Amino acid sequence: MGTKTRTFVTAHMVAERAGVSRSAVSRTFTSGASVSEATRKKVLEAAASLGYHVNHLARGLRERSNIVCLVVADLTTPIRARMVDVLTRKLQAAGKITMVINTETDTESVSSALRQTLNYRADATVVLSGTPPASLIETCLANGQQVVLINRDDRLSGSSNLGVDNAMAGREALFLLLRAGCRRLGLITSNARTASLVERERVFVEAATAAGAAVTVTAAGPTSYASGAEAARRVFGRSNAPDGVFCVTDLLALGFMDVARIEFGLKIPQDLCVVGFDDIEQAAWHSYQLTTFAQPLEAMASEVVDLLLRPEISATTRQIVEPLPVWRSSVRPGKG
Amino acid sequence: MGTKTRTFVTAHMVAERAGVSRSAVSRTFTSGASVSEATRKKVLEAAASLGYHVNHLARGLRERSNIVCLVVADLTTPIRARMVDVLTRKLQAAGKITMVINTETDTESVSSALRQTLNYRADATVVLSGTPPASLIETCLANGQQVVLINRDDRLSGSSNLGVDNAMAGREALFLLLRAGCRRLGLITSNARTASLVERERVFVEAATAAGAAVTVTAAGPTSYASGAEAARRVFGRSNAPDGVFCVTDLLALGFMDVARIEFGLKIPQDLCVVGFDDIEQAAWHSYQLTTFAQPLEAMASEVVDLLLRPEISATTRQIVEPLPVWRSSVRPGKG
DNA sequence: CGAACAAATGCACTTGTGTGCAAGCGCCTT
DNA sequence: AAGGCGCTTGCACACAAGTGCATTTGTTCG
Numbered sequence: 001m002g003t004k005t006r007t008f009v010t011a012h013m014v015a016e017r018a019g020v021s022r023s024a025v026s027r028t029f030t031s032g033a034s035v036s037e038a039t040r041k042k043v044l045e046a047a048a049s050l051g052y053h054v055n056h057l058a059r060g061l062r063e064r065s066n067i068v069c070l071v072v073a074d075l076t077t078p079i080r081a082r083m084v085d086v087l088t089r090k091l092q093a094a095g096k097i098t099m100v101i102n103t104e105t106d107t108e109s110v111s112s113a114l115r116q117t118l119n120y121r122a123d124a125t126v127v128l129s130g131t132p133p134a135s136l137i138e139t140c141l142a143n144g145q146q147v148v149l150i151n152r153d154d155r156l157s158g159s160s161n162l163g164v165d166n167a168m169a170g171r172e173a174l175f176l177l178l179r180a181g182c183r184r185l186g187l188i189t190s191n192a193r194t195a196s197l198v199e200r201e202r203v204f205v206e207a208a209t210a211a212g213a214a215v216t217v218t219a220a221g222p223t224s225y226a227s228g229a230e231a232a233r234r235v236f237g238r239s240n241a242p243d244g245v246f247c248v249t250d251l252l253a254l255g256f257m258d259v260a261r262i263e264f265g266l267k268i269p270q271d272l273c274v275v276g277f278d279d280i281e282q283a284a285w286h287s288y289q290l291t292t293f294a295q296p297l298e299a300m301a302s303e304v305v306d307l308l309l310r311p312e313i314s315a316t317t318r319q320i321v322e323p324l325p326v327w328r329s330s331v332r333p334g335k336g
Numbered sequence: 337m338g339t340k341t342r343t344f345v346t347a348h349m350v351a352e353r354a355g356v357s358r359s360a361v362s363r364t365f366t367s368g369a370s371v372s373e374a375t376r377k378k379v380l381e382a383a384a385s386l387g388y389h390v391n392h393l394a395r396g397l398r399e400r401s402n403i404v405c406l407v408v409a410d411l412t413t414p415i416r417a418r419m420v421d422v423l424t425r426k427l428q429a430a431g432k433i434t435m436v437i438n439t440e441t442d443t444e445s446v447s448s449a450l451r452q453t454l455n456y457r458a459d460a461t462v463v464l465s466g467t468p469p470a471s472l473i474e475t476c477l478a479n480g481q482q483v484v485l486i487n488r489d490d491r492l493s494g495s496s497n498l499g500v501d502n503a504m505a506g507r508e509a510l511f512l513l514l515r516a517g518c519r520r521l522g523l524i525t526s527n528a529r530t531a532s533l534v535e536r537e538r539v540f541v542e543a544a545t546a547a548g549a550a551v552t553v554t555a556a557g558p559t560s561y562a563s564g565a566e567a568a569r570r571v572f573g574r575s576n577a578p579d580g581v582f583c584v585t586d587l588l589a590l591g592f593m594d595v596a597r598i599e600f601g602l603k604i605p606q607d608l609c610v611v612g613f614d615d616i617e618q619a620a621w622h623s624y625q626l627t628t629f630a631q632p633l634e635a636m637a638s639e640v641v642d643l644l645l646r647p648e649i650s651a652t653t654r655q656i657v658e659p660l661p662v663w664r665s666s667v668r669p670g671k672g
Numbered sequence: 673c674g675a676a677c678a679a680a681t682g683c684a685c686t687t688g689t690g691t692g693c694a695a696g697c698g699c700c701t702t
Numbered sequence: 703a704a705g706g707c708g709c710t711t712g713c714a715c716a717c718a719a720g721t722g723c724a725t726t727t728g729t730t731c732g
Contacts, residue, residue, distance in 0.1 A: 010717090023681070034679065055455070084420075084436070100424055119390055362689065394687075397688080397719090398717050
């Protein structure tokens with residue numbers, strides 16, 4: 001039976017109703033504070049009847065806000081959606097609340113996102129997309145805010161960095177394709193020159209040329225299914241088409257596979273082997289069965305939470321986690 | 337050159353640095369307040385050199401917090417990810433910041449999410465998943481908070497409700513299948529008895545029996561690709577298998593299609609017609625080309641923002657938007 | 673029964689901001 | 703030149719919490 005307040009219930013109102021001081025109300029909701037069982041009960045009753053909820057904004061004025069900001073672009077992408085999902089879950093379990101700032105990947109968008117982060121006194125900012133300018137990271141740190149960059153350029157100082165071992169994936173992808181007997185290699189990437197994508201490309205190409213295999217690199221647009229499809233049209237429209245490709249992203253791989261099979265009648269893995277990266281849900285679908293590398297999202301999220309809970313030791317860390325190879329049937333098994 | 341503060345910069349520090357009163361600083365960052373150009377400039381310089389950012393938490397003590405909470409489950413689902421994407425975008429454009437609370441669909445999880453919402457003095461809560469108890473909605477409203485339910489049960493009073501016309505989709509799906517010449521109909525749903533899913537099922541089955549067509553209903557698990565796949569195994573393992581199915585969700589449809597084609601060798605749409613709902617990105621992929629209904633997410637998000645900007649007229653509204661049929665090639669075209 | 677000690681309570685201050693009110697200041701007009 | 707008017711500016715309060723310190727209350731032991 002809440003009386004029509006039309007405004008938020010305050011501790012003061014609860015105190016009045018319960019016939020105690022406001023301090024008593026505050027202590028009732030603070031663990032470890034000294035309140036008698038009798039007043040505690042009175043307060044809880046009054047609070048329940050009024051529908052009182054502690055104002056975390058006011059609490060955040062004196063102590064930590066318990067707010068963590070997630071700066072992210074391309075939220076609809078399966079891998080990003082999963083990152084946000086896992087992170088929000090783990091952060092909630094650690095008593096934090098998540099603010100999501102949906103941005104573009106350009107510097108200006110990311111910068112304004114970071115400023116929002118400061119406006120809301122977030123304990124920490126986790127950047128999943130885009131690359132913030134070093135000066136702004138500096139400002140965040142100067143304000144006592146932690147900054148964690150995930151799969152970003154690792155040369156940014158001051159912040160904590162967390163990323164998967166892209167070099168390992170590049171080498172391993174090459175190994176899988178060579179073992180399958182592929183001789184004309186292709187690398188499919190996007191024209192978003194993210195540090196992670198560039199690294200996977202670089203290592204793959206370097207390792208291939210070192211092994212004496214030629215690689216043609218194709219980038220047909222942003223990191224998407226459509227770009228993978230378009231890349232396939234370009235690649236198979238030319239002579240000397242590849243018989244084994246490494247797509248730096250699963251989304252690219254799936255678009256590439258669809259066009260290769262449907263428009264060019266190729267059989268996978270008989271005529272063409274494909275390796276992806278991310279292990280998005282769709283890679284496991286019956287139509288694709290894509291061999292790829294899984295980002296250990298759970299472990300990465302736990303690592304982030306760990307960093308946040310020990311603010312001290314986090315200065316300029318660089319954590320690298322190993323991607324997990326997932327063998328499916330888009331690559332021929334090695335002989336023997 | 338920020339001095340190492342290790343704590344957030346306050347308006348007081350800026351005032352000291354600029355040699356003015358704290359009020360002057362506050363007014364500088366409040367549009368429409370009266371400040372001379374000279375002091376304004378001094379303040380802005382001091383603020384920039386210290387890296388000052390207005391504390392929105394403190395501001396939120398007096399006025400609206402500009403925080404909007406999104407309560408959502410199954411965030412990795414493509415349709416949910418898109419909803420969150422579109423909503424965060426529109427809310428940001430309207431000057432709001434989004435808090436995401438990732439919950440399960442059970443009542444207890446949703447309830448605790450709603451309480452968090454109150455704790456952070458959110459101006460409004462938007463519920464995308466699960467169904468909160470009416471009493472808690474009442475509490476939110478009594479606290480002056482708006483509640484918007486999207487695609488939820490519309491019998492919940494007090495809140496604003498927003499949803500797509502599920503009945504229309506059910507009827508139209510039946511029409512498409514009958515026109516394609518399908519005679520043995522199937523309905524694939526999940527065992528998550530969401531109001532939307534139940535409604536689509538109900539209308540489809542009722543309209544079918546009214547038209548003299550038999551329908552077998554199959555639910556093989558939660559709303560997912562795997563459940564759709566499992567449903568196909570059950571349906572085609574029996575005699576009298578359907579030649580036209582309406583899957584209440586695209587994800588179910590895609591799993592169903594994959595198993596029908598790959599494990600049972602059926603051709604779509606020659607042997608089997610499939611209609612989905614949601615128009616997720618994957619429905620448009622070359623492997624599927626699924627005929628489905630698009631949720632007008634942009635329009636729905638705009639509607640939500642509209643509701644938030646006019647708090648008065650929002651009491652107990654029920655807005656229904658029309659889903660948009662998307663014809664692809666998983667259903668045979670009608671003759672003629 | 674009184675003293676000593678522990679628990680509970682309230683006062684007042686703190687956090688960072690916005691703003692009403694009154695005072696200060698300068699400029700224009702009569 | 704003096705009054706008036708308008709633009710600035712600072713003081714003080716409000717917002718909603720947590721907490722140190724002093725005070726009150728209650729209990730137990732001598």
